[in-house]
Amino acid sequence: MKTLQQRLLTTLIAGALATSAVAAPDGKVKIGVLADMGGTYADLCGPGCVTATQMAIEDFGGQVLGSPIELVTADSQLKPDVASAIARQWVESDNVDTIGGLVSSAVTGAVTQVTNTSKNITLITGSASNSFTTKACSPYIAHWTYNVVALANGTVKSLVKSGKKKWFFITADYAFGHALENVSTGVIKENGGEVVGSVRAPLGTTDFSSYVLQAQSSGADVVALANAGNDTVNALNAAAEFGLTQSMDVAGLLVFTPNAQAMDPATAAGMRLTTGFYWDMDEKTRAWSKRFEERHGAIPSMAHAGAYSATLHYLNAVKAAGTDEPDAVMKQMKATKPEDFFARNAQLRADGRMVHDMLLVEIKPAAERKNKNDIYKIIEVIPADEAYNPMIAECNFSS
Amino acid sequence: MASLFDINLFALFGQLLIGLINGSFYALLSLGLAIIFGLLKIINFAQGAMYMLGAFAALLGMQYLGINYWFALILVPLAVGLVGILMERFLIRRIANEDHLYSLLLTFGLALMLQGIFTHLFGSSGLSYPIPDALKGGTKLPFMYLPNYRAWIILVSVVVCIGTWWMIEKTKLGAYLRAGTENPQLLQAFGINVPLIVTLTFGFGVALAGLAGVMAAPVYSVSPDMGSNILIVVFAIVVIGGMGSIGGAILTGLGMGVIEGLTKYFYPEASTTVIFLVMVIVLLFKPAGLFGKEA
Numbered sequence: 211m212k213t214l215q216q217r218l219l220t221t222l223i224a225g226a227l228a229t230s231a232v233a234a235p236d237g238k239v240k241i242g243v244l245a246d247m248g249g250t251y252a253d254l255c256g257p258g259c260v261t262a263t264q265m266a267i268e269d270f271g272g273q274v275l276g277s278p279i280e281l282v283t284a285d286s287q288l289k290p291d292v293a294s295a296i297a298r299q300w301v302e303s304d305n306v307d308t309i310g311g312l313v314s315s316a317v318t319g320a321v322t323q324v325t326n327t328s329k330n331i332t333l334i335t336g337s338a339s340n341s342f343t344t345k346a347c348s349p350y351i352a353h354w355t356y357n358v359v360a361l362a363n364g365t366v367k368s369l370v371k372s373g374k375k376k377w378f379f380i381t382a383d384y385a386f387g388h389a390l391e392n393v394s395t396g397v398i399k400e401n402g403g404e405v406v407g408s409v410r411a412p413l414g415t416t417d418f419s420s421y422v423l424q425a426q427s428s429g430a431d432v433v434a435l436a437n438a439g440n441d442t443v444n445a446l447n448a449a450a451e452f453g454l455t456q457s458m459d460v461a462g463l464l465v466f467t468p469n470a471q472a473m474d475p476a477t478a479a480g481m482r483l484t485t486g487f488y489w490d491m492d493e494k495t496r497a498w499s500k501r502f503e504e505r506h507g508a509i510p511s512m513a514h515a516g517a518y519s520a521t522l523h524y525l526n527a528v529k530a531a532g533t534d535e536p537d538a539v540m541k542q543m544k545a546t547k548p549e550d551f552f553a554r555n556a557q558l559r560a561d562g563r564m565v566h567d568m569l570l571v572e573i574k575p576a577a578e579r580k581n582k583n584d585i586y587k588i589i590e591v592i593p594a595d596e597a598y599n600p601m602i603a604e605c606n607f608s609s
Numbered sequence: 610m611a612s613l614f615d616i617n618l619f620a621l622f623g624q625l626l627i628g629l630i631n632g633s634f635y636a637l638l639s640l641g642l643a644i645i646f647g648l649l650k651i652i653n654f655a656q657g658a659m660y661m662l663g664a665f666a667a668l669l670g671m672q673y674l675g676i677n678y679w680f681a682l683i684l685v686p687l688a689v690g691l692v693g694i695l696m697e698r699f700l701i702r703r704i705a706n707e708d709h710l711y712s713l714l715l716t717f718g719l720a721l722m723l724q725g726i727f728t729h730l731f732g733s734s735g736l737s738y739p740i741p742d743a744l745k746g747g748t749k750l751p752f753m754y755l756p757n758y759r760a761w762i763i764l765v766s767v768v769v770c771i772g773t774w775w776m777i778e779k780t781k782l783g784a785y786l787r788a789g790t791e792n793p794q795l796l797q798a799f800g801i802n803v804p805l806i807v808t809l810t811f812g813f814g815v816a817l818a819g820l821a822g823v824m825a826a827p828v829y830s831v832s833p834d835m836g837s838n839i840l841i842v843v844f845a846i847v848v849i850g851g852m853g854s855i856g857g858a859i860l861t862g863l864g865m866g867v868i869e870g871l872t873k874y875f876y877p878e879a880s881t882t883v884i885f886l887v888m889v890i891v892l893l894f895k896p897a898g899l900f901g902k903e904a
Binding site for chain 2: 248249250251252253254256383409410411412414415416417419420421423424426427439440443444447448451452453466468469471472473474476508
């Protein structure tokens with residue numbers, strides 16, 4: 211009797227495991243937004259990414275394949291282990307089809323390890339690392355919005371070409387900062403510049419004066435901040451305070467609109483940066499951003515706009531494919547070009563990289579700002595095919 | 610080769626001075642905690658949140674009430690101190706006779722709530738507060754450019770630290786306070802209102818955090834998590850300095866600033882850990898801290 215029970219149990223468990231290992235298409239689309247709801251990056255892709263995804267679902271009509279589209283959300287707390295557990299729960303038990311949001315490359319790396327195996331599509335809209343379409347690529351990843359290569363090809367290349375040849379890096383001491391510094395160094399050398407020094411500051415450093423002093427004595431033309439969020443703002447403040455900005459240029463390599471708004475215009479004015487989106491670019495961006503601002507209370511960051519664009523493109527693909535089966539949906543996503551207020555000259559490549567026109571912008575001085583949201587002047591549009599890393603053969607998933 | 614050596618020596622002087630500036634800021638921050646933690650034996654995990662509150666109060670006061678930096682320097686510590694007094698009177702007082710861990714849990718919860726509320730209201734990206742006009746600019750020293758505001762931080766910190774130390778160690782009020790923490794019942798028998806002294810001391814300690822917040826606002830990004838980032842370091846400084854030693858906290862604050870500054874120059878990757886390394890070593894050899902008395 212006991213053995214029978216045991217066998218029954220084993221069979222049941224085995225059965226459960228077998229069905230849960232790979233997501234079964236059930237004809238109902240359920241989207242999960244996993245983002246930083248209350249931490250350092252909450253303004254970049256947190257509740258705002260939920261709002262943007264919600265807007266995309268509403269604009270799409272609220273239902274697909276004859277069923278209403280469901281939205282679930284969770285806080286990654288910027289912890290890879292927490293995010294990984296949530297992702298597993300979502301795809302194995304809660305029938306979530308696709309996971310969006312995904313800010314912080316460490317979190318995204320942990321989540322994609324789960325979803326790549328379970329064959330669930332991830333719509334990465336907040337992370338910077340280029341590894342998701344190179345060494346950690348997968349047929350189930352769609353990396354939207356930006357990456358470190360696009361940042362370097364925008365800001366770094368334009369500055370080197372304008373004659374700023376000597377560079378010093380203040381780098382956030384974790385995977386994202388290292389990747390950004392490496393890629394940027396490559397771009398500097400390709401264009402005839404050199405790196406005269408670098409210093410690695412731990413994440414969450416409050417006082418950058420020591421690093422600013424080291425940068426000052428390096429004799430560089432440009433001090434590049436390969437960090438993000440409050441680190442960038444604090445580093446820039448220290449640079450201005452210690453008089454570094456009088457003799458050298460400071461380049462913020464990753465700046466989101468909320469960060470730019472947090473900077474003192476007197477010190478940040480004239481700083482160039484690369485972004486995937488700016489709300490005040492044209493009629494289409496303004497119209498969407500106004501709707502977003504009414505619901506969210508702040509202008510959209512590029513990650514917010516990217517979350518909308520990616521969700522809409524995903525839903526269109528589900529509709530066109532007539533199924534939520536991930537391989538068919540991804541094939542459809544790559545076959546049609548995303549086109550909305552965010553995606554300009556865009557294409558989701560076979561390696562999962564969504565390439566689109568990027569913007570090189572300059573922070574406006576206080577005198578030129580009409581209101582608190584009027585922060586950038588667009589200098590140049592960087593064409594999609596120049597901005598991003600070329601596709602590598604191992605990641606070509608076109609079948 | 611000689612000139613190269615000169616440059617390095619100059620760079621080192623710069624780093625030492627920066628270490629002293631940061632150290633005086635640490636001293637200011639750890640002073641309040643040393644009073645609350647060292648004298649009252651209350652583990653106040655909300656001290657970082659009070660520092661954050663001070664910075665936000667200065668910013669909001671300027672935006673909505675037109676209070677400038679100089680008035681904020683006086684008004685904000687009073688307001689934050691009042692928050693501390695209410696906190697002590699209505700919350701911490703109720704668990705005064707319980708294990709110390711209860712005050713830790715209570716104040717940690719309060720800190721999380723405050724941080725959550727501020728993140729909800731103002732976002733996580735931080736806001737900027739301008740340096741007051743009178744303190745803009747700086748002085749060119751032979752080895753570095755010293756911003757006036759940083760010199761001002763040293764000045765305020767030295768005045769406040771010495772003043773507080775003198776008040777607690779040399780005045781009658783300070784003597785009551787020290788006696789009250791040693792033996793409250795006995796002091797009460799002499800007709801001194803000990804609970805009132807405790808409340809006011811707690812309020813004063815918290816007010817110091819508010820002052821540090823105002824001092825920090827023009828140089829660091831004003832953000833909801835600015836307090837939680839710095840709190841643990843400041844706790845470590847108080848532990849290294851020795852429980853109950855005001856002078857110990859001040860000197861350790863200065864010393865740790867210099868050590869951290871040198872680490873940032875020679876091996877920046879370890880700059881956030883070096884203070885804890887010192888703490889481990891000190892606790893191994895002197896469990897009561899550098900200036901603490903053995904219990």
